[in-house]
Amino acid sequence: MLIIDCPFCGPRDEREFEYCGPYRKSRSDNMDDLSASDFIEYLIVPENPEGVGREFWWHKRGCGEWLLVVRDTKTHQILSTAEADAE
Amino acid sequence: MQKYSLYSLVRNSFTRHRNWSPAWINHDLKKSYDVIIIGGGGHGLATAYYLAKGYGVTNIAVLERGWLGGGNVARNTVTIRSNYLRQESIPFFIKSVEMYEGLSNELNFNLMHSRRSMIDIIQTYPKLREITRKMYTMDIFGSTYKPISVSEIRRRIPTLTGGGKDSRLPIIAGMVHPEGAVNRHDAVAWGYARAASSLGVEIHQNTKVNSLLKNDDGTIRGVSTVKGEIWADRVAVAVSGHTTQLTDTVGLRLPLRSFNLSAFVSEPVKPMIDVVVNCPDLGVYLSQTAKGELVIGGAPDPGQSFRRGTNQLVFERTVGAMLELFPSFKKLKLLRQWGGTVDIAPDASPIISETEIPGLYITAGWWGGYKAIPAGGLTFANLIATNTPHQLTKSFTLDRFKTLDYILEPGTTTRV
Numbered sequence: 466m467l468i469i470d471c472p473f474c475g476p477r478d479e480r481e482f483e484y485c486g487p488y489r490k491s492r493s494d495n496m497d498d499l500s501a502s503d504f505i506e507y508l509i510v511p512e513n514p515e516g517v518g519r520e521f522w523w524h525k526r527g528c529g530e531w532l533l534v535v536r537d538t539k540t541h542q543i544l545s546t547a548e549a550d551a552e
Numbered sequence: 553m554q555k556y557s558l559y560s561l562v563r564n565s566f567t568r569h570r571n572w573s574p575a576w577i578n579h580d581l582k583k584s585y586d587v588i589i590i591g592g593g594g595h596g597l598a599t600a601y602y603l604a605k606g607y608g609v610t611n612i613a614v615l616e617r618g619w620l621g622g623g624n625v626a627r628n629t630v631t632i633r634s635n636y637l638r639q640e641s642i643p644f645f646i647k648s649v650e651m652y653e654g655l656s657n658e659l660n661f662n663l664m665h666s667r668r669s670m671i672d673i674i675q676t677y678p679k680l681r682e683i684t685r686k687m688y689t690m691d692i693f694g695s696t697y698k699p700i701s702v703s704e705i706r707r708r709i710p711t712l713t714g715g716g717k718d719s720r721l722p723i724i725a726g727m728v729h730p731e732g733a734v735n736r737h738d739a740v741a742w743g744y745a746r747a748a749s750s751l752g753v754e755i756h757q758n759t760k761v762n763s764l765l766k767n768d769d770g771t772i773r774g775v776s777t778v779k780g781e782i783w784a785d786r787v788a789v790a791v792s793g794h795t796t797q798l799t800d801t802v803g804l805r806l807p808l809r810s811f812n813l814s815a816f817v818s819e820p821v822k823p824m825i826d827v828v829v830n831c832p833d834l835g836v837y838l839s840q841t842a843k844g845e846l847v848i849g850g851a852p853d854p855g856q857s858f859r860r861g862t863n864q865l866v867f868e869r870t871v872g873a874m875l876e877l878f879p880s881f882k883k884l885k886l887l888r889q890w891g892g893t894v895d896i897a898p899d900a901s902p903i904i905s906e907t908e909i910p911g912l913y914i915t916a917g918w919w920g921g922y923k924a925i926p927a928g929g930l931t932f933a934n935l936i937a938t939n940t941p942h943q944l945t946k947s948f949t950l951d952r953f954k955t956l957d958y959i960l961e962p963g964t965t966t967r968v
Binding site: 466467479480482483484487502505506508509510511513514515518520522536538539540541 | 794796797805806807808809810854855856857858859861863864865895898953954956
């Protein structure tokens with residue numbers, strides 16, 4: 466079981482969280498600059514690292530914040546947890 | 553290939569079984585082949601077999617990172633069925649189930665195939681609507697899905713004592729899928745390997761592929777392995793959860809995410825369940841093996857993973873769900889558990905496709921790929937040999953993502 470160190474609530478058990486997919490940056494504001502194929506790639510081609518990767522977790526049964534968790538997909542070790550800011 | 557029969561068994565008993573020939577032959581790695589298949593699992597071996605048998609391509613190397621039967625072909629719950637929802641999926645899985653039923657004879661290898669029906673236990677009305685729709689769609693294509701009453705469910709599965717009127721989720725309906733079956737996973741890997749080897753296919757175990765290689769003109773050149781570079785005009789990737797790890801090495805980005813899917817096995821007990829029981833509302837399914845063990849499967853781990861372990865939370869939820877319906881199983885000890893890495897596309901349907909790199913083919917996105925091994929191998933072999941998709945898998949190409957033309961398939965164990 467993962468223990469996720471929520472920056473707002475402290476270390477909490479995985480049960481309180483919902484996994485919300487791999488990290489991706491916010492959608493571009495200039496959609497006109499983006500070709501259809503680039504946009505589809507943005508939508509559906511995720512990060513799939515064998516090793517350290519970034520992903521979103523939602524502290525659903527806690528503070529309700531979205532977190533950006535850096536986690537190793539081979540060991541499940543969590544390297545860092547931070548607030549997911551809208552970049 | 554030495555034919556296995558009662559006669560060969562008796563004859564070899566005179567020499568105390570010392571003279572059986574090996575099931576497959578080990579070769580030295582050549583510099584080039586007509587086709588390289590990466591991954592010696594069910595799909596890779598079946599593809600090699602059908603290429604050699606049906607298309608006359610025999611100069612094939614199957615490269616396996618570990619040992620035969622050690623990957624996902626052994627990390628599943630051997631459930632074979634064709635109760636899917638989409639019209640693209642159902643004919644494909646019907647074909648696969650049919651092929652499995654004749655496979656012991658075709659491969660001359662006892663797969664211990666046991667057709668035993670699958671019973672879906674329904675506990676919510678949305679699920680009832682979904683499976684009713686499934687029933688009508690399956691009926692069009694000739695796969696069977698029959699509603700049965702709750703009392704009939706309890707008659708056929710006497711150990712199912714939970715899910716009564718006072719429980720959290722009372723059982724409201726059930727469906728029988730008579731084509732549901734189980735068989736022996738090692739035999740599938742070994743049977744295909746033996747048959748392919750006898751047709752001239754080379755199987756190389758302990759040959760990990762580190763990367764794919766491209767020519768300057770953008771076509772595929774071959775692969776780089778721990779034993780050196782090998783060249784081929786056609787390279788097929790059949791590596792289950794690690795597809796993107798290979799395709800990333802030639803800059804090909806695929807819409808796949810890898811997850812860990814685990815299963816648990818109990819101690820062997822006397823025969824008590826002769827069907828495959830699936831409880832989609834609670835997220836657990838189980839069957840009893842020929843040895844008497846219960847094989848229990850559940851949901852994937854949350855979060856992408858290459859760990860091949862089991863997650864305590866998934867374990868608790870799966871076993872808890874099982875005990876809601878089968879309270880008497882509380883006394884069972886669990887003997888083994890395993891996880892396997894599977895990758896999944898955004899629509900949960902498989903990908904059998906050529907790629908933007910000429911000569912590179914992939915079969916991936918198999919969530920529940922064990923049941924798809926025969927038809928998956930056959931259709932993938934057709935694609936590699938003729939460069940055109942097989943009729944049964946023409947919808948499952950990468951092209952569908954260019955227009956986001958998803959084949960959303962809820963017939964798997966996952967929520968996408």
